[in-house]
Amino acid sequence: MSWTRKDLLGLEELSKEEIEFILATAESFKEVTTREIKKVPALRGKTIVNLFYEPSTRTRVSFEVAAKRLSADVINIAAETSSVKKGETLIDTGKNIQALKADIIVMRHNSSGAATILANNLDISVINAGDGWHEHPTQALLDIYTLKEKLGRIEGLHVCIVGDIAHSRVARSNIWGLTKLGAKVTVCAPPMLIPLGIQELGVSTSDDIDRVLPDADAVNVLRMQFERDSGEAFPNQLEYFKKFGITKERLKKARKDIVVMHPGPINRGIEISSEIADGENSVILEQVTNGIAVRMAVLFLVAQAREMA
Amino acid sequence: MSWTRKDLLGLEELSKEEIEFILATAESFKEVTTREIKKVPALRGKTIVNLFYEPSTRTRVSFEVAAKRLSADVINIAAETSSVKKGETLIDTGKNIQALKADIIVMRHNSSGAATILANNLDISVINAGDGWHEHPTQALLDIYTLKEKLGRIEGLHVCIVGDIAHSRVARSNIWGLTKLGAKVTVCAPPMLIPLGIQELGVSTSDDIDRVLPDADAVNVLRMQFERDSGEAFPNQLEYFKKFGITKERLKKARKDIVVMHPGPINRGIEISSEIADGENSVILEQVTNGIAVRMAVLFLVAQAREMA
Amino acid sequence: MSWTRKDLLGLEELSKEEIEFILATAESFKEVTTREIKKVPALRGKTIVNLFYEPSTRTRVSFEVAAKRLSADVINIAAETSSVKKGETLIDTGKNIQALKADIIVMRHNSSGAATILANNLDISVINAGDGWHEHPTQALLDIYTLKEKLGRIEGLHVCIVGDIAHSRVARSNIWGLTKLGAKVTVCAPPMLIPLGIQELGVSTSDDIDRVLPDADAVNVLRMQFERDSGEAFPNQLEYFKKFGITKERLKKARKDIVVMHPGPINRGIEISSEIADGENSVILEQVTNGIAVRMAVLFLVAQAREMA
Known part of the structure; x- marks a missing residue:
């Protein structure tokens, strides 16, 4: 073509x-x-x-x-x-x-x-x-490029996107790209951060990251914009990290070679622990x-x- | 030379x-x-x-x-x-x-x-x-270049400059350039926006755009800087547009091929109507x-x- | 090497x-x-x-x-x-x-x-x-380069650095560079602007510029940052200029070919007089x-x- x-x-x-x-x-x-x-x-x-x-x-x-x-x-x-x-x-x-x-x-x-x-x-x-x-199409394209470089394919992969799905152009572009290329996508967030009707884009939803991770080939961790969207409906940072933060503890139940992505800049200790951000599963800098x-x-x-x- | x-x-x-x-x-x-x-x-x-x-x-x-x-x-x-x-x-x-x-x-x-x-x-x-x-010499040079490109000459043309002449480096540079090249220039504005003694530069003045336009080969519409010079002496936007705004209605009495120029950025509906700014007489983007x-x-x-x- | x-x-x-x-x-x-x-x-x-x-x-x-x-x-x-x-x-x-x-x-x-x-x-x-x-190593290197270009050598020169030594990365880098290359350095300032223990870097100190200048081959005049460090401990501008400002009067007692340097931007009439900044001893623009x-x-x-x- x-x-x-x-x-x-x-x-x-x-x-x-x-x-x-x-x-x-x-x-x-x-x-x-x-x-x-x-x-x-x-x-x-x-x-x-x-x-x-x-x-x-x-x-x-x-x-x-x-x-x-x-x-x-x-x-x-x-x-x-x-x-x-x-x-x-x-x-x-x-x-x-x-x-x-x-x-x-x-x-x-x-x-x-x-x-x-x-x-x-x-x-x-x-x-x-x-x-x-x-x-944010070029961000999703570089995410997908990195994933394919790492795992050799996109088709058939299961990718978990975790974070504020409702306000994320990165999530939206990743969903379009990944599903077109044949990946399965689960978006994971507190319910108020998952937009209504998102399932129509062909994704699954979950509010329990610990149930999604064991089956995921990759997790794309979105930046939490606490400075932008502070408000009542929003969980506080500590609570968010406890329930959705990507930590070593949490990844114990995931595949050993799970790919950890993040569009950056990362909030260490908010959506991802330093250990994981700098660890061997992370492809953040390759992105x-x-x-x-x-x-x-x-x-x-x-x-x-x-x-x- | x-x-x-x-x-x-x-x-x-x-x-x-x-x-x-x-x-x-x-x-x-x-x-x-x-x-x-x-x-x-x-x-x-x-x-x-x-x-x-x-x-x-x-x-x-x-x-x-x-x-x-x-x-x-x-x-x-x-x-x-x-x-x-x-x-x-x-x-x-x-x-x-x-x-x-x-x-x-x-x-x-x-x-x-x-x-x-x-x-x-x-x-x-x-x-x-x-x-x-x-x-603002390069602005006037590009105005003159565009005019010459459009009409084939500068000598003998009649150019009307409309707007806040008193506070306009663009008007001043245009006046010097156009008169040196043999054009006739009329500056047109509410009286308080025409500086005293401007006639010494060899231009005519008018506060009635409708009397100037029928004889003009080109009109150079200055940006009205209402954000800069707000004050009592200044007409309000609506009043200004009514009296001096370059509109389709107003251009009916002008030559069919009158050249409409503007140094940009344009204020649509303030000194010029959208119809004219985007119309066939406009050379704004060519400028x-x-x-x-x-x-x-x-x-x-x-x-x-x-x-x- | x-x-x-x-x-x-x-x-x-x-x-x-x-x-x-x-x-x-x-x-x-x-x-x-x-x-x-x-x-x-x-x-x-x-x-x-x-x-x-x-x-x-x-x-x-x-x-x-x-x-x-x-x-x-x-x-x-x-x-x-x-x-x-x-x-x-x-x-x-x-x-x-x-x-x-x-x-x-x-x-x-x-x-x-x-x-x-x-x-x-x-x-x-x-x-x-x-x-x-x-x-601020490149600043000191260009100071030293200019001095050497002007006087043919660094070894054996006596350089006076005058100004707020305590808060100056320029002073610090110059001291390291000049002493390594064999110059003698005297820092000159009101006592509260000379850091304790600076002598350990191999420099002499003085609070009397008029006693230092007659023996100096060059004077490096630091910018006084009155906007940053205003406070009680600090001399006022007028007082500073009177006691430490590099003026024609003051340079009369210096060598005729003393090199006057300044990292810029200069405060005319605060740490240096215009006469000297623009005079024949100044190498400020060569820097x-x-x-x-x-x-x-x-x-x-x-x-x-x-x-x-």
Whole structure:
């Protein structure tokens, strides 16, 4: 197959073949990172704009490194200090960036659907780097890439996603990607953090991590955002850690080779113990490394699709 | 002719020939932007510092893209968080940047004359990216470039500039540039927004947009900065839009091919209606595109002048 | 000799030979800065991350320019707005940057020892760009480079460092470097700004600048941070300037060719008079220029050491 989409907005809209094509492309870029000169001229002369309406150093830096390793020129815009302040609409901002003859906008936005709105109004490529509680496709792709690298396949695996499912674009994108590739997914959280109707996405739910773990090939531990969602409905940190925290004790009942993932940054002692985060089951730092390869692949594919069109 | 100035501080000091030389140079750079690899090695190994004492994402990004397409290295300094905070004077800051062996400083500053002070104290090039209410020469150059591209000439045109003329460096630079090239300029605004003595610059004034528009080849709509200049003397937004807003209704009495310009970011429904901003008379996004070519030309010319000297 | 350290954390740990090796390497890089194309491909394909937990535009820009002249890719992280805010530890942040396959972290941090902690936990290179009151090795190296360039040697010179010695990483690094290279150092300040036991580092102390200057070959004037350390124990600005400010009057009793240095940004009329700062004894801007060469040398050497290892 060949990649034909100008944008990457989410995994919901992608076919199994498209997801696999990105993963295969990422594999060839991963090799670049091991060279002495970690750079290829694939996107030389292209301009990539990181348009971040929410601060996210990790994601911005990962995309910036990926773009520079492809020899693209990168422009960072922290949109809270830009003309957004002056009342310009999202579409106007996008059209202005397009008028600069930029090639790709990588956007983080606090509203679900913002990347789709932008993409529908522009001819240039838009990559969703996280929109509200909707999707964060490159994060899920790097999670899946890492899992496949570790276990050799995705089909037939059982992946447990634990944490605040209701407010997690990472969970949502992982669910779309994993189920399309034939994995079984269980989301695990206190009931008020599991959105109603999530089962319609083809996942099982549980509020008892200890019953899920023994059967899981991997556990993807979400960051608990206590700073954002503090409120009555929310368990306190200590209580959460006791019931859902991924600890050595808890993993005793899991498979010995269970893969422990986390999108970062980790809260040691809140959703995961230090022992496990730094332990032999953890692939947390491999996820970061693979994020570069996955983002290089996505940047490359959408740029190529536009040139073909 | 050849360009000999190390700085671009304003259009007031430039001759007609110098302005035309920049426009001609910009034309050759505009072609670069249409190539698959949008990059030329003209300023490879040069260091360009964007020194912004006021945030202006649009202008900074435009200069940054222009510099990178010339293969220069770009350093961004948001000066409110820099050593300015620690009490360093503007000239000291400039001399420090010069000591880094930077080649060009692109400066946005809130005080009129700041760019000139800097240029007079440094051997390296200074480009004024907007100083107080004084000048914003590259904005006017891109406005004029776009107008000429659209209508084939500047000489003999009648351009109406509407908005807060008193506080607009964009208006001031446009007036200098347009009149030097032989255009007739009318500034149009509520009387308290037209500075006393503006006629000495060779422009007509009016407070009735409907009487000016029928004779105009182009209207340059300034952004109304209601957030900055709120006060008693100022009309409210609704009243302003009713009397001066550029609308479909109002343009019925204008030439069918009147060119509508705006330096951006636009306030939809305040100084211009959405219909017109997005309509067929509008060249607002072409202005953004041409901004890259004009800024590439200016960066290139001042760098070359220094090498010749 | 050849350079074998993966990190540059401070001058305390370096041998005389290592310091001289950096200075010699810097000399060869200084020539690059005089070329028309001020760039060498030495670090092409390498990724350098500027990780700044304290804002310091001057140091960040100097490292960024140095890295770009070596053709490296540079990523800037202002750590107060990064995931540090989300509670990630310093080591986690470092390991994440390492997982991106970055090659060098240049770190400014407000805690003494932070760079050492990071370096001990990472395989990639760490360059200390200032840690608390501990060390600022590249600043001292550029001071020493400039002094040697001016006077032809370091051995046997008498250098007076005047200012808030107690809270100065610049003073500390200069003391280590200068004494290792055989200079005599006198620190001069009001008694409460001289730390107890400083004599153990091999320096003399004085609270009378007028007695020290006549015998000094150079005076390194520290910036007085009145904004940071305001308190009862501290002299007021006027009093300080009267007793310790470097003025024309005061330098009359010094050698005619005494070298006046300052790490910048200078407080005119507080620790130094404008006359002297801009006068013929001042090498303040040469220090800035040499900072690029010294930082190019350090970046180059630590990168090379890792490749050898």
